[in-house]
Amino acid sequence: MKRKGILLLLMTTMTLLLSSCWSKKELTDLAIVSAMGVDKTKDGRYTVTLQIINPGNVAGGLVGGGGTQSPPVTIYWDSGDNLVEASRRASSRIARRVYYAHTNLLVIGEKLAREDGINVLIDAFDRDPDFRANATMVIANHTSAADLVKTLTPVDKIPANKVLKTLEFTERKWGENVKVSLQDVMMGLESPGGKAVVGGFRMIGDYKQARRLENLQESAPEATLRASGIAVLKRGKLVDWLYGKTARGTVWILDKIQGTDINIDWGGKKEAIAYQTVRQKTSLSAQIKNGKPHISVHTRVEGDIGEMEVPVDITNPNVITKIEQSVRQEIKKELKKAIERAQKDKTDIFGFGEVIHQSRPNEWKKIKPEWNDVYFPKSKVDITVEAYVRRAGLRNKSFLSGVKEN
Template sequence: MKIKRYPFLIFMLFICMLLFGCWSKKELRDLALIIAVGIDKKDGKYISTFQVVNPGNVAGATQRGGGSTGLPVALYTSTGDTLVEASRKASKQISRIPYYAHTNLVVVGEELAKEGIQQIFDVVERNPQFRPTANIVIARKQTAKQLLSVLTPVDKIPANQMIKTLELTEMMWGENVGTRLREVIESFSLAGKEVIMSSFHVDGNRKHSDDQENVRTMEPTARLRASELAIFKRGKLVGWIGKEDARGVLWILDKIKQTVVTVDWKEEKEALSYKVVRAKTKVTAQLRNGKPIIFVTVATEGDIGETFVAIDFTDPKQIVALEKVMQQEIKAEIEKAVHVAQKKKSDIFGFGEVVHRTYPKEWKKMKKMWNDKYFPKLDVQVKVESFIRRTGLRTRSYIQ
């Protein structure tokens, strides 16, 4: 009898050990999946806004063809001296545990960005739930809360809509760029690189942006739109850069994947569009008389997209002439971007890091004064090589 009982007891003990795995179990229905976090600051306190996914309504919307009753997301706001405090305090309103593993987007209000964003990233790094791959955007002329309280029609979850818009426009047009949290944190430690972030803006009437009415109309009254790039300097927003200038920044950063460059041809203004299919940028540094010079070399390859003037594309000489015009246009964009950044005294291109890598010894002297002394007067030589490979389905245009 005695011999038989012991193995059974040990067996029972082992079964108990398996239960350790359930120590801090959390049921899915007890979690509040936070898809986006908005951060503002008012009177020295952080205001966190949480966009929480309402799973039932997201699934329902696709099944019932969009006519579901509830909203796909809910918004909660909470204040605290620190972000962790604000997050915990949110439990007063949310019935579920805030869960950050699916947070893909962090929105920072413009006011806070001007004040400085360095503080807000510590918790993001420290917390094991948070993902460093999350994107960060600035709410242009708005608070983060206002930006997060806009319902969107096609992609039901507004945060996803913003991220996908950002990805798409970066790929197709190239005036905006997605910035990951990790890149921001990394830039804080690099003396020769400042960070840029895309901003979003609410177009139209903001009054009923968070109402279901907003997505019932064909053209929503309030719409989210990617806007200028925010220039940061040591964690503080110092200026904006938009339109072609913003694209100039992306050219230098080698982030342009595809875009369209429109150029003048002879007397005709904005007459011809060039679709860039591939682009590659190289940035190198040289020291001359102890002063750094930066060389930016851009190579692009693409097709003719559209023309308003009569050009004979069968003639290679014309193509070469056109390529020259393209090069001038892209070069001008890049030079303008450099000019804007130099005026703001913020090395958003990472030229300093290029110098650091090539001349580590000399860099040590320049390091401290880089943004304020060296970068604004930096000699930047831009060289662009554009190639037009194909002209589409037609050679000459019917326009004569």
């Protein structure tokens, strides 16, 4: 009997400690934000643009009740003296509670990033318990954040997902863009020198047409979104845009290349052979010689022959060796171009300073205050590239060689 009483008392105590559903949130009461854009107005105020998901339209396509068509998202925006005020003003137009826990995309306008910087914004986002630090951040390239957030996109019903997937696949297949989170940017800006790189995105086409449902009904939409460049942030402000081989060289050094295509000249023809990377690894090391930093960059890459526009005998080991040498030279050019651009901007986006800090902490204390502006631009950087051809696709002998023989 005594044991039963103790068990009953224990069960009663546990029941009292259970929280139940005291903090429940009904889906019908929430306005789920998929993307958020932040711009600066001419009078110095913040403008917040919210991309709200229309659950019924996403689940059932673009067909609404009565045969009418409705977009998968609705846009709300408003302005304020700070980010919190602008966000709360925008929520006054919505009949539901604005819910940021599923906000996967944060877009910063180029004008705001270049003139005022993003440090104040990051502080606001970091304080908000609902906003996730793993949300992807992008900088609007030559446009406003509002134009990006308002653009309706085909294939992917939710425009925010279009941006996220494009960044992911572009980084994986081409290597001239990066996908970074709010947390990544925070860590970069808090590191020595306060630097970070952020993927860029732009709207191409008619910005008025981009907001209309008719844009989704065209086989060739008049307006669309595309990844465009890498934004360089120094002390929270946008200082430069990187494109093409300079951008890819930067991604090489950051050790974020997952896949790309290197074109080399052969037989007097420009970019005659396409070399597809399969795997790569970039490592950094640093030394202090005579009081001056000395950085070493080592890249090792393996890849396949993807295409040949001229007859090439790839069964000949000497030919393979020459192809590998050409690939090494091309990659080295890109790395060198990226380093020269960063030194010109006086922004150590590669983390050379952290490498010195780890290997030479005492020397780092002396040069840290002037690292970005004095030491980094004049640092000597040695680049070593190893490139190997592993496979040649489904055939060894070139099809063009057979045509030439016939």
